[in-house]
Amino acid sequence: KNEVEQSPQNLTAQEGEFITINCSYSVGISALHWLQQHPGGGIVSLFMLSSGKKKHGRLIATINIQEKHSSLHITASHPRDSAVYICAVLPSTGNQFYFGTGTSLTVIP
Amino acid sequence: EAQVTQNPRYLITVTGKKLTVTCSQNMNHEYMSWYRQDPGLGLRQIYYSMNVEVTDKGDVPEGYKVSRKEKRNFPLILESPSPNQTSLYFCASSLDLFNEQFFGPGTRLTVL
Numbered sequence: 453k454n455e456v457e458q459s460p461q462n463l464t465a466q467e468g469e470f471i472t473i474n475c476s477y478s479v480g481i482s483a484l485h486w487l488q489q490h491p492g493g494g495i496v497s498l499f500m501l502s503s504g505k506k507k508h509g510r511l512i513a514t515i516n517i518q519e520k521h522s523s524l525h526i527t528a529s530h531p532r533d534s535a536v537y538i539c540a541v542l543p544s545t546g547n548q549f550y551f552g553t554g555t556s557l558t559v560i561p
Numbered sequence: 562e563a564q565v566t567q568n569p570r571y572l573i574t575v576t577g578k579k580l581t582v583t584c585s586q587n588m589n590h591e592y593m594s595w596y597r598q599d600p601g602l603g604l605r606q607i608y609y610s611m612n613v614e615v616t617d618k619g620d621v622p623e624g625y626k627v628s629r630k631e632k633r634n635f636p637l638i639l640e641s642p643s644p645n646q647t648s649l650y651f652c653a654s655s656l657d658l659f660n661e662q663f664f665g666p667g668t669r670l671t672v673l
Contacts, residue, residue: 483659495651497661538604547611547658548619549594553603 458539458552465559471526473555475539484522485540485549486513495538498524529559563588567652567665574642575673582637582668584652592655593635594619594662595627597648604651610635611658642672 455478465471475484486498499506499513501522506513510529515522526533536554543550565586574580586593594609596619606619610629624646626638635654639646652665 485662487664493649493667495653495664495667497663500659500661502659540604542658547617548606548609550606550620551596551604553601 456539456541456550456552458537458555460555461553462556463558465529465557467530467559467561469529469559471529471533471557471559473524473526473537473539473557475522475524475541475552477520477539477541477550479520479541480544481517481520481541482544483542484515485542486522486524487538487540489536489538489554491535498537526557531559531561534558563663565652565654565663565665567650567668569668570666571669573671573673576643577641580639580642580670582639582650582652582670584635584637584665585633586635586654586663587633588654588656588663589632590654590663591632591657592660592662593629594653595625595635595637596651596653597621597646598651598667599648607637607650642670644672646670647672 457476459474483502489495510527512525536556538554539552540549568583591612595607596604598604605621608627610616650668653662655662
């Protein structure tokens with residue numbers, strides 16, 4: 453079974469805090485996808501990565517293939533960052549994605 | 562504007578009445594996919610398509626059909642909907658398997 457686990461499930465932070473969301477998976481992968489789901493339900497892609505680190509604005513994603521682990525960091529968090537963050541993996545043996553159940557982030561002003 | 566469109570956005574129907582949810586993308590993407598999202602279970606892949614005329618089952622294909630006759634369209638067909646197919650459905654597309662996916666706005670389906 454291709455398990456993807458995210459932690460924490462829920463996270464509340466004060467505006468300005470540094471936030472880390474974790475994703476662990478159990479199989480070898482070709483790529484990992486970080487998604488953001490807004491309170492209204494829409495889903496936006498944040499990063500697709502297969503090694504190392506990517507940065508976009510205040511968001512940073514890292515992946516350690518050997519440890520089967522990825523982190524999403526948000527620097528200087530803002531209330532508009534409040535959303536559900538979802539990790540998805542593409543196993544190296546297949547063409548379909550497997551998703552974590554998401555981390556619900558609330559940033560309080 | 563580059564986008565993935567889905568229709569309808571909301572649908573309430575009854576058990577056994579065939580329905581189709583349309584999905585269209587204007588980005589010339591090769592890879593298209595359908596997902597359902599349920600509380601506590603997260604997103605699960607129903608079907609995907611690597612290219613025109615190439616479709617394959619995802620994790621939860623039972624009760625669904627798809628077709629990919631043209632690159633831009635990837636409809637999801639429920640031949641005989643049942644209440645356990647009540648869910649939020651997303652269509653997505655990407656250039657290929659290793660590029661970021663663009664998601665449609667979602668279709669909230671209720672089967673009574």
